[in-house]
Amino acid sequence: MDLTTMAPSEVRGLIRKGEITGPTAGMCAGYAQANLAVLPKELAYDFLLFCQRNPKSCPLLEVSDAGSRELHAIAQGADLATDIPKYRVYKNGVMVEERTDASRLWRDDFVSFLIGCSFSFEAELLEAGITVRHIEENRNVPMFRTNIDCVPAGIFSGKMVVSMRPLPHDEVVRAALITGGMPRVHGAPVHIGSPEAIGIKDINHPDFGDSVTIRDGEVPVFWPCGVTPQSVIMNVKPKIAITHSPGHMFLTDVKNVQLKY
Amino acid sequence: MDLTTMAPSEVRGLIRKGEITGPTAGMCAGYAQANLAVLPKELAYDFLLFCQRNPKSCPLLEVSDAGSRELHAIAQGADLATDIPKYRVYKNGVMVEERTDASRLWRDDFVSFLIGCSFSFEAELLEAGITVRHIEENRNVPMFRTNIDCVPAGIFSGKMVVSMRPLPHDEVVRAALITGGMPRVHGAPVHIGSPEAIGIKDINHPDFGDSVTIRDGEVPVFWPCGVTPQSVIMNVKPKIAITHSPGHMFLTDVKNVQLKY
Numbered sequence: 001m002d003l004t005t006m007a008p009s010e011v012r013g014l015i016r017k018g019e020i021t022g023p024t025a026g027m028c029a030g031y032a033q034a035n036l037a038v039l040p041k042e043l044a045y046d047f048l049l050f051c052q053r054n055p056k057s058c059p060l061l062e063v064s065d066a067g068s069r070e071l072h073a074i075a076q077g078a079d080l081a082t083d084i085p086k087y088r089v090y091k092n093g094v095m096v097e098e099r100t101d102a103s104r105l106w107r108d109d110f111v112s113f114l115i116g117c118s119f120s121f122e123a124e125l126l127e128a129g130i131t132v133r134h135i136e137e138n139r140n141v142p143m144f145r146t147n148i149d150c151v152p153a154g155i156f157s158g159k160m161v162v163s164m165r166p167l168p169h170d171e172v173v174r175a176a177l178i179t180g181g182m183p184r185v186h187g188a189p190v191h192i193g194s195p196e197a198i199g200i201k202d203i204n205h206p207d208f209g210d211s212v213t214i215r216d217g218e219v220p221v222f223w224p225c226g227v228t229p230q231s232v233i234m235n236v237k238p239k240i241a242i243t244h245s246p247g248h249m250f251l252t253d254v255k256n257v258q259l260k261y
Numbered sequence: 262m263d264l265t266t267m268a269p270s271e272v273r274g275l276i277r278k279g280e281i282t283g284p285t286a287g288m289c290a291g292y293a294q295a296n297l298a299v300l301p302k303e304l305a306y307d308f309l310l311f312c313q314r315n316p317k318s319c320p321l322l323e324v325s326d327a328g329s330r331e332l333h334a335i336a337q338g339a340d341l342a343t344d345i346p347k348y349r350v351y352k353n354g355v356m357v358e359e360r361t362d363a364s365r366l367w368r369d370d371f372v373s374f375l376i377g378c379s380f381s382f383e384a385e386l387l388e389a390g391i392t393v394r395h396i397e398e399n400r401n402v403p404m405f406r407t408n409i410d411c412v413p414a415g416i417f418s419g420k421m422v423v424s425m426r427p428l429p430h431d432e433v434v435r436a437a438l439i440t441g442g443m444p445r446v447h448g449a450p451v452h453i454g455s456p457e458a459i460g461i462k463d464i465n466h467p468d469f470g471d472s473v474t475i476r477d478g479e480v481p482v483f484w485p486c487g488v489t490p491q492s493v494i495m496n497v498k499p500k501i502a503i504t505h506s507p508g509h510m511f512l513t514d515v516k517n518v519q520l521k522y
Contacts, residue, residue, distance in 0.1 A: 045306040048313065052321055053334070060313055065415075073314070073412070151334070154326075180522075183444075188522075261441075261449075 003027045008251040012083040023247035033249035035115040035226040038242040044111040046154025053151040057228035064112040074252040086245035093237030116185035120256040133212045142206035147199025158232040162222040166214040184259045191222040264288045269512040273344040284508035294510035296376040296487040299503040305372040307415025314412040318489035325373040335513040347506035354498030377446035381517040394473045403467035408460025419493040423483040427475040452483040
């Protein structure tokens with residue numbers, strides 16, 4: 001069974017049966033994976049508005065109907081409560097458990113937000129012959145809190161979280177153009193070169209994820225990161241929120257290349 | 262007083278004082294103009310979701326805070342209740358009046374949606390040497406109801422309305438690429454060539470706007486149109502809704518060129 005070449009619907013089926021519970025990196029090559037954030041309807045308007053105002057950190061791929069576990073645009077026949085390998089359940093802003101099936105917790109007022117993921121633009125960078133260091137070193141991407149304010153919306157506000165990929169000088173512009181062509185998965189870098197300019201004190205100690213090697217002559221390049229919405233949600237300590245567990249993403253039926261147009 | 266070269270904030274000031282009450286076409290050359298739709302907060306979530314699901318016909322430039330007459334991203338110091346030359350007031354889906362100042366009607370629960378307008382991409386087409394027929398003939402752009410379903414969201418659903426511009430064969434692709442680079446103002450055409458394929462029976466009798474000349478060898482090219490959200494709002498007959506009057510747009514501080522990135 002080669003998960004890299006299987007169709008997303010097949011792999012979602014295996015996840016639903018509990019046969020896959022690990023990270024999804026590398027599965028269904030060429031297809032986009034998505035971040036999940038589930039909120040009660042009473043918080044959904046403010047959060048939807050937050051995403052509208054902060055499309056670089058929160059690029060929405062799809063928003064479910066309230067109470068529905070189905071999607072229409074980015075996946076057919078999926079069940080949002082079972083088709084992610086590992087969920088995180090937050091109560092009052094504190095993670096209370098991780099579980100592989102969220103159906104028992106699902107409520108009629110839940111709205112699911114599917115947010116674009118940098119896996120998609122990394123696939124494009126690799127395709128273009130640009131090395132992605134954390135993939136090369138088999139680590140999680142380094143992520144940092146910045147001093148960049150998101151545009152507030154209702155109860156939601158906070159700082160942008162960014163991911164960092166070191167690149168040789170002569171590949172920076174090409175990487176900016178390639179990712180800039182994919183705004184639905186975070187798009188172009190938000191900053192190039194000076195960690196301190198965006199409030200990052202120590203480039204070797206990320207706030208989330210792992211540290212990676214920055215070689216001589218390489219520039220740190222920073223992209224808006226899908227951890228931003230999670231971080232912003234936790235700031236308001238909602239009574240309940242469900243997200244995917246880091247790295248355990250939702251597999252969509254949409255090819256990365258479709259996110260360019 | 263040359264309104265084509267004045268700053269948008271100055272012209273908004275004149276509109277606020279009641280010194281301008283006519284159409285805004287041609288004012289503040291180079292700056293984007295926006296459609297306005299104002300709805301009570303209780304309808305705002307469904308409409309915001311509708312825009313998220315139908316970004317081609319409803320590209321949001323900004324959504325106000327509930328009750329606020331101000332904007333933050335696309336205009337500074339503007340007053341949404343006074344800075345549009347002519348408003349339309351709808352009650353239960355029926356237009357009950359046009360007025361040049363909406364402040365007396367404004368409510369604490371009003372949410373304003375500013376939606377990108379094809380004026381921006383027409384400026385780019387003209388800049389690129391592509392003739393825009395209705396401008397050449399000094400008419401309103403022809404608009405048609407289609408058989409293309411919008412993606413429903415809550416109480417909002419309906420067919421896409423499109424605008425049509427005839428182009429010589431050899432300019433169609435260039436026009437598609439130019440407008441495709443401006444997704445925040447409707448983006449690329451939704452259809453090229455066959456009116457009947459999208460449910461248009463008579464290309465010479467538009468549902469809105471004026472008819473324009475289609476010359477021999479020219480192809481009708483169709484773009485998603487900002488009349489779609491208005492038409493969809495009226496379908497649900499909200500107790501109250503306010504929009505701009507056709508052609509009497511909101512002048513933003515954003516240059517058209519900024520809408521490309």
